[in-house]
Amino acid sequence: MPKALILGGGLAGMAAALQLRKAGFNVELWEARSKLGGRAGSFVDQATGHTVDYCQHVGMGCCTHLISFLEETKTLSAWRRHSTLHFYGPQGNHVPLKASAILPAPLHLQKLLLGWPGLTLKQRLEVATAVHKLIRLKPTQELDCQSALEFLVQARQSPGTMERFWATIMVSALGESLENVALGPMRKVIVEGFLASRSAYEVLIPEQPLRTLFGEKAANDLRERGIEIQTNRSARRLLFEEGRCVGAMASSADMVSQADVVVVAMPWFHLHSLVNSETPQSVKKVFEFAGELKASPITGVHLWWDRSWLDQPHAAIVGRLPQWVFRSPWLDEEPDSLTWEKCAGKSHHYQVVISASRELPRDSNKLVDTVVDELHELFPASREAKLLRSRVVTDPHSVFSVTPQSVQHRPKVDALLKSNRLALAGDWTVTGWPATMEGAIRSGNFAAHACCELLDVAPPALPADLSYSWLARRLIRHSFG
Numbered sequence: 001m002p003k004a005l006i007l008g009g010g011l012a013g014m015a016a017a018l019q020l021r022k023a024g025f026n027v028e029l030w031e032a033r034s035k036l037g038g039r040a041g042s043f044v045d046q047a048t049g050h051t052v053d054y055c056q057h058v059g060m061g062c063c064t065h066l067i068s069f070l071e072e073t074k075t076l077s078a079w080r081r082h083s084t085l086h087f088y089g090p091q092g093n094h095v096p097l098k099a100s101a102i103l104p105a106p107l108h109l110q111k112l113l114l115g116w117p118g119l120t121l122k123q124r125l126e127v128a129t130a131v132h133k134l135i136r137l138k139p140t141q142e143l144d145c146q147s148a149l150e151f152l153v154q155a156r157q158s159p160g161t162m163e164r165f166w167a168t169i170m171v172s173a174l175g176e177s178l179e180n181v182a183l184g185p186m187r188k189v190i191v192e193g194f195l196a197s198r199s200a201y202e203v204l205i206p207e208q209p210l211r212t213l214f215g216e217k218a219a220n221d222l223r224e225r226g227i228e229i230q231t232n233r234s235a236r237r238l239l240f241e242e243g244r245c246v247g248a249m250a251s252s253a254d255m256v257s258q259a260d261v262v263v264v265a266m267p268w269f270h271l272h273s274l275v276n277s278e279t280p281q282s283v284k285k286v287f288e289f290a291g292e293l294k295a296s297p298i299t300g301v302h303l304w305w306d307r308s309w310l311d312q313p314h315a316a317i318v319g320r321l322p323q324w325v326f327r328s329p330w331l332d333e334e335p336d337s338l339t340w341e342k343c344a345g346k347s348h349h350y351q352v353v354i355s356a357s358r359e360l361p362r363d364s365n366k367l368v369d370t371v372v373d374e375l376h377e378l379f380p381a382s383r384e385a386k387l388l389r390s391r392v393v394t395d396p397h398s399v400f401s402v403t404p405q406s407v408q409h410r411p412k413v414d415a416l417l418k419s420n421r422l423a424l425a426g427d428w429t430v431t432g433w434p435a436t437m438e439g440a441i442r443s444g445n446f447a448a449h450a451c452c453e454l455l456d457v458a459p460p461a462l463p464a465d466l467s468y469s470w471l472a473r474r475l476i477r478h479s480f481g
Contacts, residue, residue: 001024001025001026001444001457002018002025002026002259002260002261002457003025003026003027003258003259003260003261004016004019004020004025004027004028004259004260004261004262004263004451005028005029005030005247005248005257005258005259005261005262005263006020006027006028006029006030006262006263006265006425007030007037007192007248007262007263007264007265007400007410008030008031008032008236008265008267008425008426009029009030009031009033009036009037009038009219009229009231009265009441010036010037010038010039010040010200010265010267010426010440011037011038011040011214011313011441011444012038012071012265012425012426012427012436012440012441012443012444012447013029013036013047013188013263013265013425013444014029014036014037014069014214014218014219014222014444015033015065015069015425015440015441015442015443015444015445015448016265016423016425016444016445016448017029017183017222017227017444017448018069018103018222018227018444018448019224019444019448019449019459019460020263020446020448020451020452021222021225021226021227022225022460023448023452023457023458023459024457025248025451025457026226026228027226027227027228028227028228028230028257028259029222029227029229029230030230030233030234030235030248030250030257031229031231031232031233032232032233032234033231033232034231035211035214035215035216035219035231035378036208036214036215036218036219036229036231036233037048037211037213037214037215037219038400038440039054039267039397040210040214040437041053041054041210041211041214041215042054042209042210042211042212042215043393044478045302045389045391047346047389048304048350048389050321050347051209051211051212051327052105052209052302052349052391053210053211053300053328053351054210054300054393054395055298055299055351055353055395056205056300056326056353056400057210058203058204058206058353058438059079059203059204059437059438060193060200060202060203060204060438061081061197061199061200061201061202061203061204061466062192062193062197062201062436062465062466063436064206064438064463064464064465064466065438065441065442065445065462065463066204066437066438066441067204067463068463069218069441070455071134072221073217073221073222074135074217074221075213075214075217075218075220075221078144078205078206078207078208078212078213078217078465079204079205079206079207080205080207080313081200081202081203082202082203082204082313082314083098083199084096084097084098084206085097085098085201085203085314085316086312086313086314086315086479087115087116087117087118087316087317087318087374088117088314088317088318088378089118089318089319090117090118090164090255090314090318090319090320091378092310092377092378092379092380092466093117094216095115095116095117096308096312097109097112098111098113099115099198099199099201102404104198104213104469104470104471104472105195105196105197105198105469105471105472106135106194106195106196106469106471106472106475107371107470107471109186109194109195109201109382112194112201113127113128113131114317116163116164116165116239117318118164118318118325119160119161119164120160122158123158123160123164123165124159126155126156126157126158126161126163127157127166129155129156130151130155130157130166131190131195133151133155134187134190134191135191135195135475135476137183137187139184139187139188139191140184141184141300143182143183143184143187143406144182144183144184144185144404144407145182145184145407145408146182146183146184146404146408147181147183147404148166148170148178148181148182148183148185148186149152149162149178149179149181150183150267151183151186152166152178161163162178163319163368164318164319165318166178166186168316168318168319169189169190169457170186170189171323171355171356172323172353172355173189173193173434174186174189174314174355174397174399174402174434174435175296175355175356175399175435176296176355176356176374176399176401176402176403178404180296180356180401180403181402181403182402182403182404182406182407183404183460184407185401185402185434186279188433188434189434191476192466193303194291195472196466196468196469196472196476197466197467197468197469197472198352198469199215199466200466203314205313205314205326208330219355222294233250233251233252233255234250234251234252235249235250235251235266235273235274236248236249236250236251236273237249237274237276237278237279238262238264238274238279238283238422239256239258240278240279240280240420240447243280243282243419243420244421244423245261245262245283245420245421245422246258246259246262246263247262248257248262250341260421260455261421261422261423261451261455262265262421262422262423262446262456262461263423263424263442263444263447263451264422264423264424264425265424265425265426265427265443265447266426267293267397267426267428268290268291268293268400268426268428269293269295269397270474271288271290271291272287272288272291272464275287275288275295275356276285276396280372280420282416282419282420283329283367283416283420283422286411286415286416286424289291289408289409289411290349290409290410290411290428292409293400293401293406293409293410293428294400294401294405294406295396295398295399295400295401296356296358296399296400296401297353297357297358297394297395297397297398298352298353298354298355298357298394298395298398298399299350299353299355299357299360299367299392299393299394299395300351300353300354300392300393300394301322301351301352301353301354301367301371301390301391301392302349302350302351302367302390302391302392302393303343303349303350303351303352303368303371303387303389303390304347304348304349304350304387304388304389305382305385305386305387305388305392306347306348306385306386306388307348307384307385307386308327308348309348309379309381309384310325310327310350310381310382310384311381311384313326313327313329314326314327315378315379317378320374320378320451321354321370321371321374321377322352322353322354322371322374322378323353323354323355324352324353325350325351325352325375326351327348327349327350328349328350328352347388350434352371352375355398356393360394363396363453364390364391364392365382367392368392372387386427388452400427400428400435401433402434402435409428410428410429410430411429411430411441412423412424412429412430413425413430413443413446413447413450414447414454415452416449417451417454418431418454420425421454423447423448423450423451424443424447425443425444425446425447426440426443427439427440427443429443429446429447431443431446445462449462466473
């Protein structure tokens with residue numbers, strides 16, 4: 001069988017490796033870090049000895065490729081599915097939202113509109129009008145080039161509705177501020193993430209560190225399947241013969257690996273490292289163009305307390321600086337680190353997520369003070385807890401910015417395949433999804449299938465998308481005429 005070399009061990013590279021191996025390829029995967037998982041990873045806090053995720057990652061019920069990947073790598077059981085979303089208004093009022101037990105989609109989430117905290121009756125009617133207009137939009141590439149904000153202005157959404165409803169959802173789901181978001185991704189989130197299918201809105205939250213799930217358990221599953229994984233190995237340059245990519249050279253020890261097809265599954269902001277004087281112009285052009293994608297930062301504020309103060313596993317906050325709060329269930333225990341014995345009692349870890357965090361204070365202590373003050377206002381029980389330790393982690397390249405201009409910088413996974421035998425994978429490629437775990441895994445699956453077609457190998461079946469409800473199909477079919 002043919003050999004595939006995959007450069008990059010993030011979710012896109014892991015998904016591509018799994019699909020190619022299932023198709024019978026000999027697969028070799030290079031990862032520059034010591035663990036697989038890419039940006040979906042964890043770090044060990046030296047003061048506590050705790051393994052903590054860089055930033056909280058969640059999936060949704062509509063993420064069928066992600067769920068399938070977790071099932072195949074035997075890690076799905078470590079993700080808890082939540083059918084109730086816990087929203088908190090600007091004044092701390094708790095509004096649990098759950099789908100109706102009897103109404104079909106999209107009516108199943110009527111409580112999402114009726115119970116959304118901080119909105120007046122007039123603003124709820126505004127939201128309903130805009131959602132109806134979104135459903136009537138046919139999903140085309142042109143929507144990715146239009147501004148979501150301009151659409152909402154034309155739909156007569158008031159500033160309060162923009163701030164408390166649309167901005168809250170878009171920043172959390174897309175990692176970008178509302179004024180920068182394209183219309184296509186917004187429709188994707190609202191229609192396919194909430195309205196079209198009954199279980200699409202449900203949230204999957206990991207109950208073990210991402211490093212354990214992806215870097216260890218999923219990686220071991222790939223190894224057991226016969227995939228050769230080389231960690232601490234980064235690609236220095238691609239090898240070409242008559243324009244075709246025939247392998248890669250590693251940055252250390254001049255290690256060379258040849259293959260029938262190469263999949264570049266590196267982040268878009270690292271593609272430039274593979275460009276040199278021997279790179280074909282077609283490859284150089286695509287890499288340089290993709291490298292112009294803008295990034296949006298996400299900040300995780302890690303807080304350790306001497307007691308638990310949030311009864312729910314998560315909190316989605318409307319109209320405040322903290323956008324999400326998550327508990328880390330695997331850290332609600334006595335720590336083992338000797339350095340942690342200075343802090344009496346149990347340690348309870350919470351992570352506050354702030355997306356599109358460009359304007360945050362550079363002083364970490366000041367940011368922590370601001371976040372803690374807001375948590376005290378929202379959650380009275382937190383006032384009785386003692387903050388033991390804090391740490392701020394910001395990834396400036398956490399996601400690419402889903403602006404109307406981004407679509408022209410996202411190549412197809414097979415853009416270089418026929419001419420250069422080079423496939424592309426990453427959430428930054430054309431997947432039909434924004435920068436998410438689902439988008440990354442879809443790109444790997446699509447890249448693997450494209451390689452199979454090129455070499456005339458039967459590809460494995462891909463997961464199906466969630467089916468629209470009968471009512472959603474009727475509404476959308478009627479809207480499209």
